[in-house]
Amino acid sequence: MSSHPSKRDPLLRKSGPQLRNEESCAGFCKTLCVVCTIFLASAPVAAAFATLFIHFFEGGSSVLDVIFPPAASCGKRIIGYFTHWETPLVTEKQLKKLTHVVYLFANVEEDGSIKMGSDDSESRFLDMKDKARGLKSGPKIMIAIGGAANSAMYPPVVSDSGKRKKLVNSIVAFVDEHGLDGVEIWTYSFSSNKLNHSRFIRELKKELNQLKTQKKRSEDYIISLIVPLATSHLGSGYYLNEIIRDIDFLNVLTYNYNTNRNQAGPRSPLYGGLNGNIDETMQFLACKTRQPSKLNMAVPFFGTHWRDVSFASDSNVKDLFSKPNSARGFWPVRWNVLAQEGYMNETAKFDEKTKTSYIWKSGEKNFISFENERSLLEKAKYIKNHNLGGFLIWAIDQDDEDNTLLDIVSSADICSGKDKDIVEYLCV
């Protein structure tokens, strides 16, 4: 399903950051000067606004507390996955930039109970939960159940009414014990078990509603699902119209369009591509469900690297795919590694057709497809124009120490100003 970027995925060799050339520096510095002047001139106004904001949102706490994603103001989502396998602990600064944080994963056991994979995972989860709870306007906190490595466990459990009930009860007990806001079901459904998948969601919804009443909670508990990007699978493996009523949102795993070991290409193309693209998937889902506000677009905070790549010719790059059987791979590379290696600024190219960023080093025959500011802003524009629900990030603990990508995603303007379920596609 999805690859977990492994802990050992160094790039072939280090490549130091290149210097800007004189010309672009001159332009850059001039711009900087103008920006500085404007900024200085408007400082008093900004200060007045900041004061207003503080009083409005926080009842007078510090400026740092009021940073939250602007997307929240129009009901859009900035959802961050936080994993059990990466190293850095989550920070309050990161949590404030999210509307939802989802911990990956709790496992499904054979009998239908759920369990953290290890003590380390449990303490990482508790640390995340405590930090998020400690914030005044922190994100909603969710647990993801399942995961790629655990996905085989799920079909037999939901296809046995006793185990299914146990799974529902274990999830509800976990949500209650930890005071969570909701749960994400992190497994695909297939034509063989789609009826039981829908039943499971329905039963989970019912039990969570009971817990809500019991706890006198004002808001519903959240249920979200991951869904694959292939429209053929979405069509055959899901009762979408039924499921969509019981869930709050669908996290569409739109970072997986090219996981071909022998052909390099864009991992997360908005358009074009040889294996479909985000536009196709989102159009299918929006037209089918008529609820674009429930669709979130996943973006990877990791790049994907192939070696020994050859393209047919520079003038014959078809949607940025290399020749078939002309690559070896692939290796995921976290953004925090990419950023360190100086890959972000000078060496990155941008493909207009797929709207993706990449690095192609023809001498070394290395190709890396990844997200940076330019590709993320294209995706933000797409979300806004198509009135989608928001972003999903895999994963915030793969960002660099400055939270470069998270800042871009969480500050992006994705509010469309339209009624939430206006469908901005031509549906046939």
Ligand SMILES: *[C@@H]1O[C@H](CO)[C@@H](O)[C@H](O)[C@H]1NC(C)=O
């Ligand atoms: C669905 O679950 C029921 C139990 O509720 C079971 O009898 C049935 O065989 C399952 N269907 C499939 C296709 O697995």
Ligand SMILES: *[C@@H]1O[C@H](CO)[C@@H](O)[C@H](O)[C@H]1NC(C)=O
């Ligand atoms: C990229 O550019 C920014 C701003 O110019 C700079 O601060 C940063 O160090 C650069 N990063 C790399 C990896 O070269």
